[in-house]
Amino acid sequence: MLNYIWFGMIVVGFVVGIMNGRIDEVTKAVIESSGKAIEISIGLLGVMCLWTGLMGIAEKSGLVELITKLARPILRFLFPKIPAKHPAIGAIVMNLVANFFGLGNAATPLGLKAMNELQKLNPRKDTATDEMSTFLVMNTSAIQLIPATVISIRAALGSANPTEIVGTVWVATVSSAIVGIIAVKTLGAIFRRGKQWKL
Amino acid sequence: METIKIISSYALPAIILIILCIGLYKEVKVYDIFVESAKEGITTVIKIMPSLVGLMVAIGVFRASGALDLLIFALRPVTDFLGIPKEAVPLAMMRPISGSASLALISDIMKVHGPDSFVGRVVSTMMGSTETTFYTLALYFGAAGIKKIRYALAAAMIADFSSILASVWICTLVFGRS
Structure with a gap:
């Protein structure tokens, strides 16, 4: 899908640019944007390192595990049909907690495991169950403790207060x-x- | 709404303190582990660099040519009706599809309007409160072999849409519209 969007944006951009007589600006944008992308990436490095470093400590100290334990009862309430000792609950909780802490690399395999465990409980293997849909929506609503990437970009672009959006992100999420x-x-x-x- | 500003100011220092104190209490070698784990941040950024270059060039071309203005103009009636700042519309469209493209978009928007502008704050909040829904759905349901997704996409889109409206609303309340 992204292949088409990327292609479309560039081609439409060039065509509209020629029609508008702004081809010089477009050419300039090609060169400038590629440089800017690297500038922003380098600006990202600092905060991203800080955050993954701190998350390493949180994982090692058992803080992530503790939150996982605390979150379990809430999850049981949202997934009433999953049997109490079933591994699906554990995988779901761990995935959501990993997302909560912004541990993207850890979250995806846990999410896949959660889906596979939910699939074992599924009587019709090609159809999504209510539990699967609930899990997906919770996952994509992305409850996140610290939006580290956004803060990094704001910092890289010279914001006076890069973290001022933490509270608003919490409310929105x-x-x-x-x-x-x-x-x-x-x-x-x-x-x-x-x-x-029988619809 | 002052409370939300205070939460924003204290959230990061408080979380850092809590993580460090619990780490020390559990006898974790905090600095060693920090340095070890921080390497992962570098790998993450290096990994997204090529896609960021590709996508920011596409967005740059799209904007410089005037095509972005046309798109925004075409969607004007809808965004005016919903009170969404018009500059944030491309992000609302791109966010469910691609994370790195959204990242490139918010960089571009904040570069033009400034990270501390109203639009800058709204797109930051939108970016932090939504996910790449289509990608996640395809990945998770694909892995489990689900073909009939029933209402899952509809529910996820409702959640995404509400988070866009919530972002605009809360930013207006907390920062004021300027």
Whole structure:
């Protein structure tokens, strides 16, 4: 998909640029943007290193594990149909906690494991269960403790206060997670009723 | 709304302190582990560099040619109706599809309008509060072999959309629209 979007943006850009008589600006943008991309990447390095370093300590000290334990009861409430001792719950909690701490590399394999565990509980193997949909929505609503990448970019671009968006991110992310969970539960109920009526 | 500003100011120092204190209490060699783990940050950034170059060039061309203005102009009625700043619209469209493209987009937007402008704060909040929904859905459901996704995408899109509106709303309340 990105292949087409990338191609489309460049080609449309060149065509519109020629029509607008702005081809010189476009050419300048090609050169400038590639340089700017590297500048921003280098600006990213500092905060990203700081954050992954701190996360290393959080993992090693058992803090991540502790939060995982605390989050378990909430998760049991959201996934009532998963049996108590089933490994799916563990994988889901660990994935969400890894996302929460911004441990992207750890989160993806845990998420895949969670999906595979949920698939074992699935009576119809080609159809998504309510639990799978709930997990996906919770995952994509992305509850995140510190949006490290955004802070790094703001810092790299000379913001006077790069972390000022932490509070607003929390509010936005929590409200979208709540809306998402309500949407999943509502749509799930609608779909179940639809099945009764043989839709 | 002052509380949210205070939370933003104290969040990072508080989290750093908590992590370090628990680390020391659990007898973790905090500095050694920090240095060891920080290497991962470098690898992450190096990995995204090539895609950032490619995507920022595409966005740069798209903007310099005037094509971006056309797109924003075309979507003007919708964004005005919803109160979304028009400059943030391309991000709202790109965010569910690609993380690195969104990263390139917010860099471009903040480079032009400044990270401390209203638009800069809104796109920062949007970026931090949403995910690459299409990619995650394809990856997770693909791995499990799910073909009928039922309402999963609809629910995820509702959540994403609400987070865009919430970002605009909370930034207006906390920072004021300027």
